[in-house]
Amino acid sequence: MTKTILITGAGSGLGEGAAIGLAHAGHDVIATAQISPQVTMLREKALALGLSNLRVEKLDLLDPFDVTHALTWDIDVLLNNAGIGEGGPVSEIPVELVRRVFENNLFAPLALTQGFVRKWIEGNKTAKVIFMSSIAGLFTPPGFGAYASSKHGLEAIAEAMQQELGPFGIKVQTINPGTFLTGFNESIADTPFRWLDDARNFTMSATMRQVYDSILSTPQGRMDPAEMIEAMIEIVPAADGKFRNVVPKHVEEMIKRKQAEAWEKCF
Numbered sequence: 001m002t003k004t005i006l007i008t009g010a011g012s013g014l015g016e017g018a019a020i021g022l023a024h025a026g027h028d029v030i031a032t033a034q035i036s037p038q039v040t041m042l043r044e045k046a047l048a049l050g051l052s053n054l055r056v057e058k059l060d061l062l063d064p065f066d067v068t069h070a071l072t073w074d075i076d077v078l079l080n081n082a083g084i085g086e087g088g089p090v091s092e093i094p095v096e097l098v099r100r101v102f103e104n105n106l107f108a109p110l111a112l113t114q115g116f117v118r119k120w121i122e123g124n125k126t127a128k129v130i131f132m133s134s135i136a137g138l139f140t141p142p143g144f145g146a147y148a149s150s151k152h153g154l155e156a157i158a159e160a161m162q163q164e165l166g167p168f169g170i171k172v173q174t175i176n177p178g179t180f181l182t183g184f185n186e187s188i189a190d191t192p193f194r195w196l197d198d199a200r201n202f203t204m205s206a207t208m209r210q211v212y213d214s215i216l217s218t219p220q221g222r223m224d225p226a227e228m229i230e231a232m233i234e235i236v237p238a239a240d241g242k243f244r245n246v247v248p249k250h251v252e253e254m255i256k257r258k259q260a261e262a263w264e265k266c267f
Contacts, residue, residue, distance in 0.1 A: 001237075001239070002026055002027055002028060003027050003028070003076040003077050003237045004027070004028040004029075004030070004074065004075045004076045004077070005022055005027050005028070005029050005030070005075065005076065005077040005079060005236060005237065006030045006032065006070070006073060006075045006077070006078050006079065007019050007022075007029065007030070007031050007032065007079045007081055008032050008059060008061060008079065008080055008081050008082035008109070008112070009032070009033070009034070009081040009082025009083060009132075010031035010032055010033055010042065010056075010081065011033030011034060011035070011038030011039070011041075011042060012038065012182075012183075013182035013183065013184055013225070014081065014132075014177065014180070014182055014225060014228055014229060014232065015031070015079075015081040015082070015132075016031070016042060017225060017226075017228075017229035017232075018079070018081070018229055018232040018233060018236065019031035019042070019054060020045070020046075020049065020051065020054065021229055021230070021232070021233040022232075022233055022236060022237065023046070023049075023051040023053050023054035024049075024051065025233055025237070026053070027053070027237055028053045028055070029053060029054050029055065030055045030056075030057060030073060030075065031046075031054060031055070031056050031057075032056070032057050032058065032059030032070070032082075033056065033057075033058060033059070034058075034059070034060045034061075034082065035058070035060070036058055039056050039057065039058050042054075042056045043056045057070070059082075061082055061104065061108035061109065061111075061112060062103065062104070062108055067111070067112060067115070070112065071112075071115045071116065071119065075116070075127070076125075076126075076127055076128070077127065077128045077129075077130065077236060077237060078112070078113060078116050078127070078128070078129050078130065079130045079132065079236055080109040080112070080113060080129070080130065080131045080132055081132040082104070082108075082109065083104060083105045083109075083132065083150075084100070084101060084104045084105065085101065085144075085146075085147040085184065085185075085187065085188035085191070086098065086100070086101050086146045086147060086188065086191050086192075087143050087144060087146070087147070087188040087189050087190070087191045087192045087212070088143065088146070088191065088192030088195070088196065088203075088208065089142075089143065089145070089192075089203045089208070090145035090146060090149075091203075092196075092201050092202070092203055093145075093146055093192070093195075094195060097146065097191075097195075098146045098149070101146050101147060101149075101150045102149075102150050102153065104150075105147075105150035105151065105153075105154060106150050106153045106154055106157065109131065109154070110157055113129055113161075116129070117129070117165065117170060120168070120170055121168050121170070125169075126169040126170070127169075127170050127171075128170065128171040128172070128173070129158075129161065129165075129170065129171070129172045129173070130172075130173045130174070130175060130235070130236060131154050131157070131158045131172075131173070131174050131175075132174075132175050132177075133151050133154050133155055133158070133174040133175065133176045134147075134148075134151045134176055134177060135176050135177065135178050135179070135246060135251055135255055136148035136151050137151030137152050137154060137155045137174070137176060138152075138155070138176060138246070138255045138259065139255055139258045139259065139262075140152075141215055142211050143189070143192075143208060143211045143212055143215070144188065147188055154174075155174060158172055158173075158174045158243075159243075162243055172243070173235070173241060173242070173243055173244070173245060174243065174244050174245065175231075175232060175235060175245045175247070176244060176245060176246040176247070176255075177228045177247055178220075178223055178228075178246070178247060178248060178251035179215070179216065179220065179221045179222070179223060180223045180224070180225040180227070180228050181221075181222040181223060181224065181225060182225050185216055185221070186216060189212035189216060192208055193205060193208075193209075196208060220251075223248070227247065227248060228247050231245070231247045
């Protein structure tokens with residue numbers, strides 16, 4: 001069945017790939033991007049691909065005018081994909097950077113979701129919300145604490161909402177990608193070096209760089225995003241499915257091991 005799907009943060013990476021893939025699959029897609037140059041570039045791609053069912057709009061989740069306009073759209077599925085990341089040791093990262101991560105990754109998508117949920121309930125509409133979480137929403141690697149904590153919060157929001165909205169016919173899911181090579185994780189790994197100062201901080205820059213290299217320089221840290229996009233094309237429009245969707249499967253198994261180990265961890 002054809003769905004109308006709104007995707008936030010579709011100007012690049014997994015969001016863009018899923019938008020194009022879902023449109024190829026026959027769905028009506030509203031792909032949104034934060035800034036106008038991304039909107040223009042994605043519109044050109046849609047035109048070149050002959051995807052008349054891929055509509056591209058500007059949506060900055062922190063712009064109240066953009067959000068108000070978006071809430072006029074009639075959609076069946078909301079994919080909350082937009083987000084940002086900040087890296088660095090949580091014992092030293094400037095708190096204002098952590099606040100900005102939470103504003104973008106938790107509060108802004110929650111506000112947009114609340115707006116659509118109210119519309120759906122008032123219109124007696126069956127619909128679905130998907131939160132693009134992360135494996136970092138289920139465990140916390142060093143150097144990613146600020147980002148992971150925002151995704152842990154998103155997991156809690158999604159889990160509560162899934163139970164609360166079930167009686168209204170509104171389904172809620174999370175998608176938890178592993179470390180796919182889209183440039184997003186690599187960008188997070190670069191952010192602390194604009195404020196880390198070896199003359200002032202006790203976390204040395206070289207040490208922090210070694211931490212990121214140990215995570216992102218391995219094959220497991222550089223997986224092909226095509227696998228994740230293919231999974232999203234199946235998960236997003238589906239009428240039924242799991243609440244939590246970790247991709248790929250071997251990463252799901254790793255997460256479960258780490259969560260079990262946390263119960264026995266000592267210092």
